[in-house]
Amino acid sequence: MKSKSFIDQVEVIVRSGRGGDGAMSMRREALVAFGGPDGGDGGRGGDVVFRASQHVNSLLSLYYDPKCFAQDGAPGQGQKMFGKRGRDLVVDVPCGTEVFDADSGLLVADIVEPGQKVVVAKGGAGGYGNVHFKSAVNQAPTEHTPGGPAEERRLRLELKTIADAGLVGFPNAGKSSLLSSLSSATPKIASYPFTTLNPIVGTVVYDDFAKVRVADVPGIIEGASKGVGLGHAFLRHLERARALVYVIDLAGVDAREPWTDYQVLRREVDAYSAELAERPTIVVANKVDLPEARANLDRFVAETGVTPILVSCTTGDGLDEFKARLREVVRPETRFHHTHAQAPDLSEMPDTTGEEVPAEAIERFATFLKLEKPKAKSHPSRGNIH
Ligand SMILES: Nc1nc2c(ncn2[C@@H]2O[C@H](COP(=O)(O)OP(=O)(O)OP(=O)(O)O)[C@@H](O)[C@H]2O)c(=O)[nH]1
Ligand SMILES: [Mg+2]
Missing domain, CATH: 2.70.210.12 (GTP1/OBG domain)
Known part of the structure; x- marks a missing residue:
């Protein structure tokens, strides 16, 4: 435990x-x-x-x-x-x-x-x-x-974070970049893994004021369904999502193969919960501004049988297409499909900011993996918990 x-x-x-x-x-x-x-x-x-x-x-x-x-x-x-x-x-x-x-x-x-x-x-x-x-x-x-x-x-x-859709991806795939491009949420973005350690929720607002809430969940790695890299803790935040958005680094910046990334992610989600794996999904291939991404596309389609939505959070390419698809997949009438309680209307909730746990993310991650309890000195007083 x-x-x-x-x-x-x-x-x-x-x-x-x-x-x-x-x-x-x-x-x-x-x-x-x-x-x-x-x-x-x-x-x-x-x-x-x-x-x-x-x-x-x-x-x-x-x-x-x-x-x-x-x-x-x-x-x-x-x-x-x-x-x-x-x-x-x-x-x-x-x-x-x-x-x-x-x-x-x-x-x-x-x-x-x-x-x-x-x-x-x-x-x-x-x-x-x-x-x-x-x-x-x-x-x-x-x-x-x-x-x-x-x-x-x-x-x-x-x-268990409450949102319409959850972003699933390896660390550094660009999940936080995607969320901050589409909402007023301000998650921290950085080129090292596990930048995000607390789920962050942002609201994507459409021209007709329809809203879809999207959760940026910490990165999932191989073995996550067995608890590797705090996988259980992270996967849990997807449980209440109506739809899953797989975010793939199509450029393979961290020297992984994008098609393998996709297969591993699907496998981990499926091993965690077959029911979760069956929810509607969108596959987003990010970082298409980089030449490696273009070069990887054919192989990605061939290996996975999936034609992803191509986006670049850097240039903004493909974001409108993703946004439109997101709305189709998250049908508002079936929102909050997996909550125990009655479906709440949280659409007026403000987006979360990137303020999360203090101190450096990597350090924290290492600390938690070693299961050392941080000293209580930075403990915020109860009553103004943030
Ligand atoms: N070239 C390029 N770089 C990108 C793009 N999107 C994100 N990045 C970069 O990729 C790195 C990781 O981005 P994040 O958004 O922090 O990734 P993440 O998936 O949230 O990562 P974790 O929180 O660690 O799981 C950052 O250095 C981003 O600037 C893109 O479309 N093109
Ligand atoms: Mg992040």
């Missing part, structure tokens, strides 16, 4: 607040010899609440700080004073977070729509003060009840 604890899958402990105890107190006043019971009720313990936020892209802050504890209710006091209610702990999580009970493995919640709230640990009820127990036969009850217990459970959170 540990090998999967990437930033989009974390285990957390949630604990609600326990209820405050009810008070036992007798009224005492000058000239009142016996004032009767006046012990107030304890306050309710706080809940732990997960809330879907479009401003949060990863589960990183929960990875650093997995303890989600709400506040206890305060005990009641004399003079019929109620104890203060414990504060709820509201934790913002990305849209598309699935919450499982870590012990039973059962799905507890699928937090999809922005603003959606789920109580994952309910605060204990406040205890009753002795003021409640006064009766005709007992004018001076000492009876009072303790606050209800806190609820504690271990939960596993998995982020």
Whole structure:
């Protein structure tokens, strides 16, 4: 399990607040010899609440700080004073977070729509003060009840990006370049592999204002379906996509063969999930501005039997054709085909920016592969998770 604890899958402990105890107190006043019971009720313990936020892209802050504890209710006091209610702990999580009970493995919640709230640990009820127990036969009850217990459970959170289409490709194929050419998303683009480590979602907007949301998923390599290169974690982000866009570096800049790339990618997706592999696909051959790409085209078609859409993110060639095809493949009426929850309308969600995990991508990738937990010093405080 540990090998999967990437930033989009974390285990957390949630604990609600326990209820405050009810008070036992007798009224005492000058000239009142016996004032009767006046012990107030304890306050309710706080809940732990997960809330879907479009401003949060990863589960990183929960990875650093997995303890989600709400506040206890305060005990009641004399003079019929109620104890203060414990504060709820509201934790913002990305849209598309699935919450499982870590012990039973059962799905507890699928937090999809922005603003959606789920109580994952309910605060204990406040205890009753002795003021409640006064009766005709007992004018001076000492009876009072303790606050209800806190609820504690271990939960596993998995982020599955929500988008109409997912970009599938080897590292450096140009997935992020493609997304930034077509949307206002600003993923980082660089000539080294695994530049993108967190999925980034951008919205492609059409002349008639139709919108298609596209997820730029980290690069997939051979063996990904068996977990190589965090493959599972990355492939998971394709699960909710209606369509897959295979992005191939037709120029073979990294000294791989484009046709082999395509075959490996299809094989990995198929091995991960046969159902996923059957979804509508588009094959995009990128970097056609480079002469090697032109030279590779015939062989690509011959080896794969696929005629790809030829594009260049550098010159913009072929982008309109791709955009049109994308819309055909992602039929809006079948959007969000694979969500557990009801299809949400996320079309108004802003595009994500390239801000992702701090520090250098390669370094991070290496760190996670070695499964060393980064020091908590850069941990962003809860409440402004980004
Ligand atoms: N010549 C040329 N270079 C391109 C084109 N598209 C992308 N590149 C370059 O290819 C490199 C990788 O591009 P990215 O968009 O970062 O690739 P990626 O698939 O997102 O890579 P990862 O995030 O590492 O998986 C960058 O140096 C880009 O400038 C293209 O159409 N032509
Ligand atoms: Mg990228």
